[in-house]
Amino acid sequence: MADATQPGDGDEPKTERRDFLNYLAVATGAVGAGAFLWPVIHSMNPSRDVLALASTEVDLTPIEVGQAVTITWRGKPVFIRHRTEAEIADAQSVDVADLPDPQTDDERVQQAPWLVMVGICTHLGCVPLGQKPNDPKGEYGGWFCPCHGSHYDTSGRIRKGPAPLNLPVPGYEFTSDTSILIG
């Protein structure tokens, strides 16, 4: 190996071949180890039974104006609020450019009275308060996360505090006028 750097030497081809075999062996070993590493890592990802999650259907008829319900979807809370006229007006009157995560109210709802979103604070995953009538609702009348003090408005948009994003809206569709299918 030591004289591999000396050009013109008689055994140069030999050392090159030996180097090549070395690299080949190491590379094969590395690929083999890497090929085994992936199954080990991937085994920690959600398994098939976890992935095989049914979507959730929700009947909206019992939810009065001004009421909110929390349902479970994929192990997470989903907030459904039947908003009042005042709350809708509030949400629509905001100047979108001033928001940390700019989104109009129209982009966040399919039908103005029904706000559907995943009730997990985008900061570090707490469930914000504001679903129950006597909960603190924050400075913008929506939700308030008690963990680190994030305030969400009546459209679930982040207005104040450490959370970077609005509460996410899951994929859902109205299967009839009074029921939705989430997921």
Place this chain on the structure above:
Amino acid sequence: MSSHSAPTFKNPMVRWIDSRLPVFSYMHAEYGTFPMPKNLNYFWNFGALAMVVLVVMILTGIMLAMQYTAHIDYAFDSVERIMRDVNYGWLLRYVHMNGASMFFIVVYIHMFRGMYYGSYKQPRELLWLLGVVILVLMMGTAFMGYVLPWGQMSFWGATVITNLFSAIPIVGDSIVVWLWGGFSVDNPTLNRFFALHYLLPFVILGVVILHVIALHVTKSNNPDGIDVRGPQDTVPFHPYFTAKDSVGLGVFLMVFAFFVFFAPNYMGHPDNYIPADPLVTPAHIVPEWYFLGFYAILRSFTDDWWFFAWFMSWIMDAKLAGVLAMFGAIVVLALLPWLDTSKVRSCRYRPIQKWVIILFAVNFVVLSWVGGQAAEEPYVSIAQWSTLLYFFLLLVVVPVVGWIERPRPLPSSISEPVLKAGGGGMAGATAAKMEKS
């Protein structure tokens, strides 16, 4: 490692083993005749105390694992069963629970000792780095252990901390799903946390062994921070420090026992005796007390904080900034040997650095205090200023003080101040007498 010649053992069985596997010679060299500086004070107990706590934690932990069920439907009840039905289950669990707190108290004091007397400095940089690695492993282990009883704080602590990783750009969300093994903290999460909580203490033990090997190469620092000049500056580990460590251990075990028997839940949170509920966040999520300082740094970073708005908001969001700052708080600790520009180790001879280190410790206590308060004024502002001070002290003040400070003259040897003090100090007189005899 030690150059002392191997002893000749009288017992033929010992001799037979030792000539094939020199465990007895090794113990004799490393814990018998091993030379220790003769001026060590009680701050030098805390490494041995940490070792004792680690052994206690592993022992009680294995016993608890025999009774615990790592499943979201049974975990909480299995812990209650340990408390009520298992023979001495309450004792094992309270020792293990308070042992975690004791471990952090002991290690934090051990770290303060290292900072105050400059134990991290040349030639002990690697020793200090291994210590920081142990701290990080301890934090991971303690965090996952707290999840296992599956109470409200377990669940929400796990949710908040795993969500930290979602701050990583692009791959963050995939990493969080990978950590959870699902779409929220759930049964797969509990299972893997149990497996890792069992594994990590043995990894800690491995790094502790490296820490001790490195210590026995460079040998112990001492309160004067000067090098040992020869045998006149040292005493053998046994009986001097086996005895001194035993005294400290006795006092420590009394404190430990006080908490176990008289205030077992003082350092816990009552909400963790409510079974986990994924739909209800406790009004006030707090981590265990030993994480509060770092937690305060994490939540200091809000969109409306001037420091974040001026210096960081153009490159990252507040959440990522908080996460980076929290991990950065440990990284700067690891860099301490290179941030400190002074050649003098001990703060005894560093009139400015002494107050810098004390201020750093006080500031860490302040951070820990505000980290346990609600996210409202005045605590938010206090936390933010303390966060700045934490980094300012380590990154700016420590290097600058090393340049401008004029250290007091160092004693010419370890023996010199001991012999000179002769009755001048208060408690020093008795200590000096003991060490001379």
